[in-house]
Amino acid sequence: MSELSVKHLLGIKYLTEKDIHLIFETAAQFKEVINRPIKKVPSLRDITIANLFFENSTRTKLSFELAQKRLSADVINFAASMSSLKKGETLIDTVNNILSMKVDMVVIRHESAGAASFLAQHVDAAIINAGDGAHEHPTQALLDAFSIQDKLGAVAGKKVAIIGDILHSRVALSNIFALQKLGAEVCVCGPSTLIPKHISSLGVAVETDVTKALQWCDVANVLRVQFERMSASYFPSNREYAAFYGITKPMLEKLDKEIVIMHPGPINRGVELSSEVVDSNQAIILDQVENGVAVRMAVLYLLASKK
Amino acid sequence: MSQKLLLSTEDLHIILFRLACQLKETHGDFAQTLLVGLQPRGVRLAERLLHILRHEYKVANAQLCKLDITFFRDDFRRGDKVLSANDNSMEVGVEGKRIVLIDDVLFTGRSIRAALTAIDSYGRPKEIQLLTLIDRRFSRHLPIQPDYCGRQVDAIQNEHVIVCWQEEDNEDAVYLVNK
Numbered sequence: 001m002s003e004l005s006v007k008h009l010l011g012i013k014y015l016t017e018k019d020i021h022l023i024f025e026t027a028a029q030f031k032e033v034i035n036r037p038i039k040k041v042p043s044l045r046d047i048t049i050a051n052l053f054f055e056n057s058t059r060t061k062l063s064f065e066l067a068q069k070r071l072s073a074d075v076i077n078f079a080a081s082m083s084s085l086k087k088g089e090t091l092i093d094t095v096n097n098i099l100s101m102k103v104d105m106v107v108i109r110h111e112s113a114g115a116a117s118f119l120a121q122h123v124d125a126a127i128i129n130a131g132d133g134a135h136e137h138p139t140q141a142l143l144d145a146f147s148i149q150d151k152l153g154a155v156a157g158k159k160v161a162i163i164g165d166i167l168h169s170r171v172a173l174s175n176i177f178a179l180q181k182l183g184a185e186v187c188v189c190g191p192s193t194l195i196p197k198h199i200s201s202l203g204v205a206v207e208t209d210v211t212k213a214l215q216w217c218d219v220a221n222v223l224r225v226q227f228e229r230m231s232a233s234y235f236p237s238n239r240e241y242a243a244f245y246g247i248t249k250p251m252l253e254k255l256d257k258e259i260v261i262m263h264p265g266p267i268n269r270g271v272e273l274s275s276e277v278v279d280s281n282q283a284i285i286l287d288q289v290e291n292g293v294a295v296r297m298a299v300l301y302l303l304a305s306k307k
Numbered sequence: 308m309s310q311k312l313l314l315s316t317e318d319l320h321i322i323l324f325r326l327a328c329q330l331k332e333t334h335g336d337f338a339q340t341l342l343v344g345l346q347p348r349g350v351r352l353a354e355r356l357l358h359i360l361r362h363e364y365k366v367a368n369a370q371l372c373k374l375d376i377t378f379f380r381d382d383f384r385r386g387d388k389v390l391s392a393n394d395n396s397m398e399v400g401v402e403g404k405r406i407v408l409i410d411d412v413l414f415t416g417r418s419i420r421a422a423l424t425a426i427d428s429y430g431r432p433k434e435i436q437l438l439t440l441i442d443r444r445f446s447r448h449l450p451i452q453p454d455y456c457g458r459q460v461d462a463i464q465n466e467h468v469i470v471c472w473q474e475e476d477n478e479d480a481v482y483l484v485n486k
Contacts, residue, residue: 029392032394042379043379071378304383304384
């Protein structure tokens with residue numbers, strides 16, 4: 001019977017295509033579970049999971065917590081803002097203290113790239129990366145690809161444009177790995193200041209004209225402009241960004257096909273997407289959120305089965 | 308490895324008709340009854356019974372759902388292999404219904420316990436009965452007994468009961484295999 005090739009979920013880079021398909025097959029079963037009148041299964045009832053969020057998060061944290069509770073796991077939450085980190089404790093000490101309380105799995109979000117991999121080398125628990133700096137956000141990429149498969153039947157052969165702030169985005173990198181492993185073509189699009197210099201070495205096309213990217217793609221995954229990570233001015237103003245890169249209903253109507261619009265949230269309405277587009281039938285943003293719980297349940301279930 | 312024929316094709320067909328007959332006797336027109344086949348091996352048996360009920364006994368109302376118990380099993384993380392799930396199709400609500408759980412072999416009873424919990428997450432049925440083709444009567448770990456039973460078998464621990472179906476295994480028969 002098939003199982004994952006990894007003990008931790010640190011990034012999509014370390015998964016095989018087979019792993020991703022296994023996660024999707026399991027997620028499809030969990031999607032059925034979360035639509036039952038009683039949305040809970042007892043699989044992880046003897047497992048304790050710590051959610052360590054060293055960086056703010058609403059959606060990912062809620063989604064992970066819900067996934068854990070739907071699987072009957074015991075959950076402890078940790079927010080850096082209210083912790084001993086402020087007193088100077090190191091990351092390993094914090095985590096080891098938590099593990100001494102007999103925790104089996106750790107979900108970690110951290111502002112430093114590589115934090116999850118670092119922990120996986122030093123502590124004895126299954127680690128799930130919920131976002132590390134501008135490196136990877138594997139569960140987001142899995143749920144994005146799962147949503148594409150759900151909507152269009154398959155990921156292989158599809159053309160996906162990732163539009164927006166590529167430079168500061170961990171979602172973009174994880175998405176590129178996931179989509180390429182599943183056989184999709186990927187193009188990144190944004191102002192040249194927000195596109196990393198050597199990104200084409202990953203085998204993705206680079207486009208700075210958003211109209212051309214939309215005309216080319218089947219799916220547009222639109223990313224948020226990450227104002228909080230910007231240390232310099234990458235574009236003159238929000239209004240100018242919206243004028244050049246904001247996607248509006250008239251732009252979509254001009255295309256000769258109906259494309260799918262995705263966004264990992266939170267959305268800056270009126271900046272990267274107009275309100276009309278967000279609320280249209282082409283957008284599957286809320287489906288992504290629903291799929292997120294199912295995909296995270298699948299990841300937790302499959303990692304927990306590896307003792 | 309040696310194998311012994313427990314039920315020939317003819318034996319098996321007689322038993323299937325008898326079980327269908329017993330179901331018809333208890334459930335009448337099946338208006339409030341739902342057959343639930345356990346994934347993966349119970350579904351084939353349930354489909355055969357449904358076919359007999361519909362075509363031989365003209366029970367037009369008889370309905371079949373498939374239930375997967377993977378996420379409710381009590382041996383998760385205890386064996387060597389990952390438990391992979393199968394499809395569920397429980398579109399018909401179970402609320403207030405008379406449920407007949409159908410599985411091919413009743414062994415320890417643990418699958419049935421998991422199925423009873425799994426059914427609960429779809430609603431509160433009025434009644435749940437159990438139908439099994441083979442009942443390995445002296446190997447139970449839990450106090451669970453079938454309401455309808457094809458054949459009782461006394462088998463020891465290292466013997467396996469293999470149910471073969473024409474659709475998958477090219478014959479209808481039941482074997483006792485000694486491993």
